[in-house]
Amino acid sequence: MERPLEPAAFLQSVTFDMRRGLSLEAIAASIRNQGLCILKSVLAPDGALEIHDRFNGWYESAKDDNGDGKNDRVLQSALTLPNFPGLADRFIAFLAASRFPDIGRHYFSCATGNLVIPENHVLLRVLSDYTHSLLVRRSSRRHNFHLDYPLIPHSFPMNVWIPLTKIDQDCRGLSFLLPYTESIYDLPLDIDGIMAATNGYVVTPEAEVGDMFLFTHKTLHGVFFTPEKTRPRLSIEFRVGPADMLPADYRDVLYRL
Numbered sequence: 001m002e003r004p005l006e007p008a009a010f011l012q013s014v015t016f017d018m019r020r021g022l023s024l025e026a027i028a029a030s031i032r033n034q035g036l037c038i039l040k041s042v043l044a045p046d047g048a049l050e051i052h053d054r055f056n057g058w059y060e061s062a063k064d065d066n067g068d069g070k071n072d073r074v075l076q077s078a079l080t081l082p083n084f085p086g087l088a089d090r091f092i093a094f095l096a097a098s099r100f101p102d103i104g105r106h107y108f109s110c111a112t113g114n115l116v117i118p119e120n121h122v123l124l125r126v127l128s129d130y131t132h133s134l135l136v137r138r139s140s141r142r143h144n145f146h147l148d149y150p151l152i153p154h155s156f157p158m159n160v161w162i163p164l165t166k167i168d169q170d171c172r173g174l175s176f177l178l179p180y181t182e183s184i185y186d187l188p189l190d191i192d193g194i195m196a197a198t199n200g201y202v203v204t205p206e207a208e209v210g211d212m213f214l215f216t217h218k219t220l221h222g223v224f225f226t227p228e229k230t231r232p233r234l235s236i237e238f239r240v241g242p243a244d245m246l247p248a249d250y251r252d253v254l255y256r257l
């Protein structure tokens with residue numbers, strides 16, 4: 001089997017800094033061939049910080065009244081964007097003002113207005129010691145690696161993950177299991193078995209607010225349930241596809257770019 005690139009070389013090969021120019025085709029090829037693309041500085045940090053502050057305000061108040069466990073189920077899962085009406089409008093406007101629509105439309109070869117995002121698959125998450133302890137208590141698993149493929153309608157084959165906090169050594173990131181093979185696996189994933197079979201490895205890219213990760217519904221990704229990262233991580237993620245693949249029952253619950 002061909003030896004995959006070493007992790008650092010792999011990350012470099014899939015990273016595109018928007019301040020150095022934009023190659024729509026190179027980005028599309030990275031997603032298609034490597035299953036992942038990291039866009040540096042694609043979003044205005046002000047917009048991401050505004051989403052962070054509004055969502056964090058909600059999280060802090062939800063956490064405060066958790067003495068009775070009322071919010072635990074909410075906090076251990078992700079929340080859909082329509083739960084935050086003011087935020088939804090701001091987020092979509094902020095996305096529309098970035099280069100993301102050009103990038104997505106190029107990837108799917110679709111026209112303006114035909115890049116579609118199902119609103120029930122735009123999710124906000126907090127990963128903090130508190131939400132993490134809820135996840136660990138709920139299951140004896142040590143990670144939640146998965147593919148989105150069995151979870152999301154196949155008409156939305158691209159995933160977009162946006163950190164709302166800086167991702168570094170002290171903050172849980174999002175990890176990817178590489179190389180990209182497009183294989184479909186059952187849950188729970190046997191990470192060690194997959195790595196042995198594919199000569200694979202896990203990368204957890206660091207990121208700044210304003211960066212964006214693009215990957216496919218067949219890219220293995222997840223988080224290790226380890227206790228050592230302390231700074232809460234807030235993120236927003238969504239799925240996206242071209243209008244011509246749209247299932248009929250999604251017609252009214254979309255954002256269009």
Ligand SMILES: O=C(O)CCC(=O)C(=O)O
Nearest residue numbers: 125148159161223235237
């Ligand atoms: O943010 C996370 O920890 C999970 C993200 C995820 O699974 C996704 O974006 O599909």
Ligand SMILES: [Fe+2]
Nearest residue numbers: 146147148221
């Ligand atoms: Fe996922």
